[in-house]
Amino acid sequence: MTTNASAETPTESRFEDLPALMGLMTGDEKHGPAATSTLDALWVLYDRVLRVTPADAEAQDRDRFLLSKGHGPMAYYAVLAAKGFIDPEVLPSFGGYDSPLGHHPDRLLIPGVEIASGSLGHGLPLAVGTALGLRAQGLTDPAVWVLVGDAEFDEGSNAEAVAFAGAYGLDRLHVVVIDNSSATHGWQGGIAARFEAEGWSTATVDGRDHEALHRAFTAEHPGRPHVVVARVEPKENH
Amino acid sequence: MDTMRDRFVDVTTRLLDEDPRLAVVLADITAAAFTPAQERHPDRVVNVGIREQLLIGAAGGLALSGMRPIAHTFASFLIERPFEQVKLDLVHQGVGAVLVSAAGSYDWPAGGRTHMSPGDVALLDTLPDWTVHVPGHPDEAEQLLRHAYADGDRNVYVRLSAHQNEAAVAVEPGRFTTVRTGSRGVVLAVGPMLDAVLAATEGLDVTVLYAATVRPFDAAGLRAAAGDRADVVLVEPYLAGTSANEAHAALSDRPHRVLGLGVPREEHRHYGSIPEHLAAYGLDAPALRERIATFLW
Numbered sequence: 001m002t003t004n005a006s007a008e009t010p011t012e013s014r015f016e017d018l019p020a021l022m023g024l025m026t027g028d029e030k031h032g033p034a035a036t037s038t039l040d041a042l043w044v045l046y047d048r049v050l051r052v053t054p055a056d057a058e059a060q061d062r063d064r065f066l067l068s069k070g071h072g073p074m075a076y077y078a079v080l081a082a083k084g085f086i087d088p089e090v091l092p093s094f095g096g097y098d099s100p101l102g103h104h105p106d107r108l109l110i111p112g113v114e115i116a117s118g119s120l121g122h123g124l125p126l127a128v129g130t131a132l133g134l135r136a137q138g139l140t141d142p143a144v145w146v147l148v149g150d151a152e153f154d155e156g157s158n159a160e161a162v163a164f165a166g167a168y169g170l171d172r173l174h175v176v177v178i179d180n181s182s183a184t185h186g187w188q189g190g191i192a193a194r195f196e197a198e199g200w201s202t203a204t205v206d207g208r209d210h211e212a213l214h215r216a217f218t219a220e221h222p223g224r225p226h227v228v229v230a231r232v233e234p235k236e237n238h
Numbered sequence: 239m240d241t242m243r244d245r246f247v248d249v250t251t252r253l254l255d256e257d258p259r260l261a262v263v264l265a266d267i268t269a270a271a272f273t274p275a276q277e278r279h280p281d282r283v284v285n286v287g288i289r290e291q292l293l294i295g296a297a298g299g300l301a302l303s304g305m306r307p308i309a310h311t312f313a314s315f316l317i318e319r320p321f322e323q324v325k326l327d328l329v330h331q332g333v334g335a336v337l338v339s340a341a342g343s344y345d346w347p348a349g350g351r352t353h354m355s356p357g358d359v360a361l362l363d364t365l366p367d368w369t370v371h372v373p374g375h376p377d378e379a380e381q382l383l384r385h386a387y388a389d390g391d392r393n394v395y396v397r398l399s400a401h402q403n404e405a406a407v408a409v410e411p412g413r414f415t416t417v418r419t420g421s422r423g424v425v426l427a428v429g430p431m432l433d434a435v436l437a438a439t440e441g442l443d444v445t446v447l448y449a450a451t452v453r454p455f456d457a458a459g460l461r462a463a464a465g466d467r468a469d470v471v472l473v474e475p476y477l478a479g480t481s482a483n484e485a486h487a488a489l490s491d492r493p494h495r496v497l498g499l500g501v502p503r504e505e506h507r508h509y510g511s512i513p514e515h516l517a518a519y520g521l522d523a524p525a526l527r528e529r530i531a532t533f534l535w
Contacts, residue, residue: 060304107332108332115302115331116326116330116332119322119326121291122295122323122326122327124295125291125292125294125295125296125298125299125323125327126295126296126298126299126302126327126331127299128295128296128299129263129295129296129297129298129299129300129302129303129307130299130300130302132284132296132299132300132303133261133299133300133301133304133305133307134303135281136261136281136282136300136303136305137304137305156291157291157292157295157323160289160291160292161289161292161295163287163289164287164289164292168284
């Protein structure tokens with residue numbers, strides 16, 4: 001089975017097409033806030049920020065996007081399908097034995113997926129290493145982006161990565177935190193404060209406002225890594 | 239004589255000059271000795287501080303970017319503490335790194351249990367496709383480190399120890415070396431255990447094989463040495479019996495017996511020195527002679 005759609009039409013897809021693509025996986029065109037908490041941030045990144053396409057998904061100077069919060073990847077798969085990385089015809093196989101699309105993504109099965117995730121707290125350290133590796137190769141232009149959840153941020157491995165990246169001035173590293181208030185004990189004073197204390201550039205925005213997301217994603221942050229906390233509706237039933 | 243760890247710093251510092259793909263990630267341990275290398279290659283010698291999850295995660299990311307990462311700290315903090323990172327950030331991502339440990343099972347007995355990692359090789363046995371080198375001498379360590387750095391993108395574990403043999407063996411990575419030939423059974427000595435095994439089997443009619451690489455396990459080498467009398471004693475400087483399954487699999491086509499000697503599973507709540515611990519574990523020459531002879535005769 002191929003997951004590489006021909007790169008003919010992907011850029012013409014629209015945000016409004018995403019619910020139907022998600023529906024191919026879930027069998028339902030209506031999705032609650034939890035299933036779509038990442039959708040707007042992912043769309044703005046892939047539509048307007050990341051310099052990566054299906055044609056250059058293996059290029060060494062591409063931007064990297066690492067989905068650390070691998071739970072609930074339907075929004076991610078839908079965006080990848082809209083952008084031509086995944087053939088939409090593959091979407092209905094979601095979760096099936098022979099499907100490349102698991103309930104957690106596997107980089108070895110899907111073109112354009114940079115990491116296999118699912119266990120929480122692995123994406124940010126992997127992104128730190130990726131940014132270090134690009135810098136060591138003299139590739140100072142590609143950006144490394146990683147998406148984490150506010151509950152995922154409980155994992156201590158994130159604290160290790162945030163403190164190191166801030167102290168090291170790893171300025172090609174970018175994090176987007178999808179904050180749907182799902183962390184069991186919350187984050188007193190806000191998540192951005194954890195990054196700010198370690199020397200990061202920070203922005204906290206409405207995670208449904210595409211213009212606000214775009215401004216935050218493209219803000220200058222010389223010499224410092226950058227975090228965008230995207231606040232969305234609180235997760236229900238947790 | 240220098241230690242294996244000294245040699246690791248020397249050879250890695252030299253190879254960083256020659257191979258632009260190599261990158262070293264440290265977590266404070268041995269960082270001072272790498273200062274000259276870090277000054278020459280600030281982007282390829284990175285000390286992340288006392289952060290071992292990040293140590294392995296960053297190594298995985300470096301590998302994803304196309305580098306050949308080398309991660310180093312004590313075995314307890316390289317394999318046991320960040321084991322899920324070893325499983326997911328290297329193996330599951332489909333990338334490779336060279337993990338180089340120090341302190342092993344009993345190198346700093348005065349440091350106690352927290353700095354002892356007799357289960358590291360057994361843990362790696364739960365994951366696919368690892369190469370595991372256990373050199374017994376600094377010259378072997380240099381040879382195996384050079385081999386590991388150039389070993390494609392494989393995951394390789396190099397287990398360095400302060401416990402070492404008097405003389406290096408001419409080893410071929412991945413193959414057991416025949417050190418002594420006899421007819422009443424085979425004793426396989428792993429890495430630093432060779433000197434004690436040679437002393438223990440002096441005058442005994444046994445074959446002594448030497449392994450500085452234990453994974454992949456040289457099944458053909460063991461089968462050839464065992465012949466019809468397939469009585470095998472494994473002497474390993476980590477958890478007793480770690481390679482017993484490998485030996486059984488190698489000899490599954492013939493009747494055989496395997497005795498696995500090594501560091502006991504039980505916690506040993508004493509401090510002291512390496513020789514005191516080897517004696518307590520039954521791994522010094524007199525105890526080994528007794529245990530080997532009892533099994534074979």
